[in-house]
Amino acid sequence: xxxxxxxxxxxxxxxxxxxxxxxxxxxxxxxxxxxxxxxxxxxxxxxxxxxxxxxxxxxxxxxxxxxxxxxxxxxxxxxxxxxxxxxxxxxxxxxxxxxxxxxxxxxxxxxxxxxxxxxxxxxxxxxxxxxxxxxxxxxxxxxxxxxxxxxxxxxxxxxxxxxxxxxxxxxxxxxxxxxxxxxxxxxxxxxxxxxxxxxxxxxxxxxxxxxxxxxxxxxxxxxxxxxxxxxxxxxxxxxxxxxxxxxxxxxxxxxxxxxxxxxxxxxxxxxxxxxxxxxxxxxxxxxxxxxxxxxxxxxxxxxxxxxxxxxxxxxxxxxxxxxxxxxxxxxxxxxxxxxxxxxxxxxxxxxxxxxxxxxxxxxxxxxxxxxxxxxxxxxxxxxxxxxxxxxxxxxxxxxxxxxxxxxxxxxxxxxxxxxxxxxxxxxxxxxxxxxxxxxxxx
Numbered sequence: 001x002x003x004x005x006x007x008x009x010x011x012x013x014x015x016x017x018x019x020x021x022x023x024x025x026x027x028x029x030x031x032x033x034x035x036x037x038x039x040x041x042x043x044x045x046x047x048x049x050x051x052x053x054x055x056x057x058x059x060x061x062x063x064x065x066x067x068x069x070x071x072x073x074x075x076x077x078x079x080x081x082x083x084x085x086x087x088x089x090x091x092x093x094x095x096x097x098x099x100x101x102x103x104x105x106x107x108x109x110x111x112x113x114x115x116x117x118x119x120x121x122x123x124x125x126x127x128x129x130x131x132x133x134x135x136x137x138x139x140x141x142x143x144x145x146x147x148x149x150x151x152x153x154x155x156x157x158x159x160x161x162x163x164x165x166x167x168x169x170x171x172x173x174x175x176x177x178x179x180x181x182x183x184x185x186x187x188x189x190x191x192x193x194x195x196x197x198x199x200x201x202x203x204x205x206x207x208x209x210x211x212x213x214x215x216x217x218x219x220x221x222x223x224x225x226x227x228x229x230x231x232x233x234x235x236x237x238x239x240x241x242x243x244x245x246x247x248x249x250x251x252x253x254x255x256x257x258x259x260x261x262x263x264x265x266x267x268x269x270x271x272x273x274x275x276x277x278x279x280x281x282x283x284x285x286x287x288x289x290x291x292x293x294x295x296x297x298x299x300x301x302x303x304x305x306x307x308x309x310x311x312x313x314x315x316x317x318x319x320x321x322x323x324x325x326x327x328x329x330x331x332x333x334x335x336x337x338x339x340x341x342x343x344x345x346x347x348x349x350x351x352x353x354x355x356x357x358x359x360x361x362x363x364x365x366x367x368x369x370x371x372x373x374x375x376x377x378x379x380x381x382x383x384x385x386x387x388x389x390x391x392x393x394x395x396x397x398x399x400x401x402x403x404x405x406x407x408x409x410x411x412x413x414x415x416x417x418x419x420x421x422x423x424x425x426x427x428x429x430x431x432x433x434x435x436x437x438x439x440x441x442x
Contacts, residue, residue, distance in 0.1 A: 006139075007139040011127045011128070011188050011189065012128065012136050012139070014184055014185075014187050015120075015123075015124060015127075015188070016139055016143045017184050018083075018180075018181045018184040019140045019143045019144055019147065019181075020144075020146065020147045021147075021177050021178075021181045022083070022086075022147075022174075022178050022180070022181040023143065023146075023147025023148050023151065023177075024147040024148075024150050024151040024154070024173075024177055025090075025151060025173050025174035025175070025176070025177025025178065026148065026151060026174060026177070027147060027148035027149065027150060027151020027152040027155065028151040028152065028155035028170045028173055028174060029090070029151070029155070029170060029171065029174040030148070030152070030155070031151075031152050031155035031156060031159065032155045032159060032167055035159065035167070036093075036167045036170070036171065037102065039167075040164055040167050040168075041096055041102065042097075043099060043102060047099050047102075048102075051099065051102050051103045051106050052106055053362060054106070054107065055103065055106035055107045055109065055110040056361065056362055057358075058107045058110055059107075059110030059111050059114035059358055060355040060358040060359065062111045062115060063114040063115060063117070063118055063351035063352065063354050063355055064118075064211070064213070064348055064351040064352050064355075065351070066078070066082065066111070066114065066115030066119065066351055067115065067118030067119065067347035067348040067349070067352070068211075068345070068348040068351070069115075069119075069347070070115075070118060070122045070123075070347030071122060071344065071345055071346065071347040071348055074190055074191070075119050075122035075125075075126055075191060075346075075347060076123055076186075076188055076189075076190040076191065078115070078119040078122075078347070079116060079119035079120050079122075079123050079185050080182045080185050080186055081182075082112050082115045082116040082119055083116055083178050083179075083181045083182035083185060084178070084182045085108070085112040085116075086109060086112040086113055086116055086178045087174075087176070087177075087178030087179045087181075088175070089105055089109035090109060090171060090174045090175040090178065091171070091172070091175040092108065093109075093171050094168055094171050094172065114354060114355075115351070117350070117351075117354050118347050118348075118350040118354055119347055121337075121338065121346060121347070121350035121354075122347035122350060123185070123188065123191065124136065124137070124338075125338055125343075126346075127188065127191060130338075130339065131277050131278075133334070133338055133339075134273050134276045134277065134282075134331055134334050134335045134338075135270065135273055137273070138269045138270040138272070138273035138274075138334075139270055141265060141330060142265060142266045142267075145262050145265045145266045145269075146266055148262070149262055149266075154173065211348065212345065212348050212349050212351075212352045213352070215349075215404070217340075217397060217400040217401030217404050218340055218341070218349065218352075218353075218401050219352075220400070220401075221336055221337075221394065221397045221398055221401055222337075222353050222355070222356055223356075224390045224391075224393050224394045224397055225333050225336070225337070225353070225356045226355075226356035226359050227386060227387065227390035228286070228290075228293075228329050228333070228387055228390050228391060228394075229356050229357060229359075229364075230360055230364050230368065230386075230387065231293065231322065231326055231329070231387070232357070232360050232361060232364060233360065233361060233364035233365055233368055234322065234364075235258060235261055235319075235322070236258075237364070237365050237369070238368035238369075238372050239254070239257060239300070239315070240254045241368075241369065241372060241373050242300065242303075242304075242372050242373070243315065245373050246372075246373070246376060247303045247304055247306070247311045247315070248306070248307065248311055249308055249311040249312045249315055250312065253312055253315060253316075256316075257315065257316070257319045260316070260319055260323070261319065261322070261323045261326070264320075264323045264324075264327070265323065265326070265327060268327060269327050269330065269331075272327040272328060273327070273330070273331035273334070276331040276332060276334075277335070278335065278339070279335070279336070279339060279340075279398055279402055281332075281335070282331070282332040282333075282335035282336050282398070283332065283336075283395040283399075284332075285328045285329070285331050285332035286328070286329055286332035286333065286394045286395070287391050287392055287394075289324075289326075289328035289329035289332065290325075290387055290388040290389075290390065290391025290392060291388065292321055292328065293325040293384060293387045293388065293391070294385065294387065294388045295321050295384075296319075296321035296322040296325055296384070297318075297380045297381060297383050297384030297387075298380065298381065298384060299314060299317050299318035299321060300315065300318040300322075300380055301376075301377040301380035302314050303315050303318070304377060329391070332394075336398050337349075337350060337353040338350070339402075340398060340401045340402060341353075368383070371383050
């Protein structure tokens with residue numbers, strides 16, 4: 001059986017180790033940062049919220065230009081520099097003592113994180129064949145959850161201690177984790193930058209064309225994916241508020257459902273993504289996720305007005321359905337986000353695709369609070385129908401994007417004179433130029 005946490009040796013395993021390194025630090029950071037900024041730095045909670053919202057807004061704006069930088073200058077070097085920049089940004093929190101320096105440090109952190117995510121995706125695309133990327137991303141997601149769980153445990157120790165030194169130790173750990181991540185990424189082979197991957201005769205050119213913001217089909221796919229990503233703040237905000245405000249279930253169930261979600265992703269994400277290898281299978285997975293998500297929302301809604309342990313049982317069933325939908329949606333979106341991006345602009349396109357996460361985390365709390373706490377059961381049903389509609393709209397949008405990309409490939413010549421492979425034809429995948437970087441024998 002394939003190990004959900006350990007991919008095969010070689011570049012895949014190095015990518016997983018780099019993911020594990022910084023996710024441990026991030027896990028500790030996530031559970032302690034709010035209290036650090038309020039209790040240690042002395043900022044008002046409203047100012048912390050405002051500063052982080054501004055920071056992630058900046059991060060969403062710089063993801064595309066930093067992804068374009070990875071395409072032009074090489075994804076490995078860009079990823080290493082951005083990992084170092086993230087570590088320095090986290091370290092700067094150690095000396096922040098006011099609101100303005102906090103905003104500056106938070107903006108630097110969010111910008112570097114957004115760019116690092118895009119550069120890593122471009123690096124992965126340059127090192128791993130197209131048909132194997134979704135499987136590796138599933139491994140990385142399992143690794144991410146494992147690292148976050150370990151880091152959250154370390155952060156919990158700092159919270160228990162409650163001292164300034166303990167909080168500072170957590171931030172120092174997160175900073176060091178990104179330095180370790182950078183060191184691991186340096187061990188990877190360096191794929192060529194996009195500007196040197198297309199050759200015509202003796203010259204070297206880059207395929208002309210508009211930027212990602214003018215690629216309407218891809219923008220539509222990203223927008224629909226953003227709607228589906230509303231499930232991200234659902235478990236961290238929507239369900240906890242629902243449990244405490246609208247049900248009689250015990251409050252500790254919030255933690256139990258989080259552990260259930262994390263463990264399920266660690267154990268089953270790789271298996272869930274195994275059948276997603278192209279456009280057709282990706283859109284099927286996303287459609288199924290929409291149906292399961294609608295069922296999950298309906299089940300969550302049933303927990304209101306029932307005895308405590310009945311409500312708890314219903315909430316567990318809803319959480320199981322939610323994590324199944326999450327794993328299906330993740331596998332499908334990874335395939336579409338990478339597969340629909342032109343081969344010479346993966347970093348730029350992934351920088352834009354990744355803004356869906358930022359928008360969902362920024363707008364999601366407002367949407368979920370209004371729907372679930374304000375409207376109750378009708379709000380749950382509306383949320384489920386919204387996600388179902390987005391999941392079914394993704395298929396036509398993805399086919400539109402694939403047709404446009406295929407037309408561009410035809411106009412500029414088939415990559416390296418090759419023909420589409422049988423797997424591409426069977427899965428209706430857009431044809432991409434194979435990366436010139438090859439995995440070493442393992």
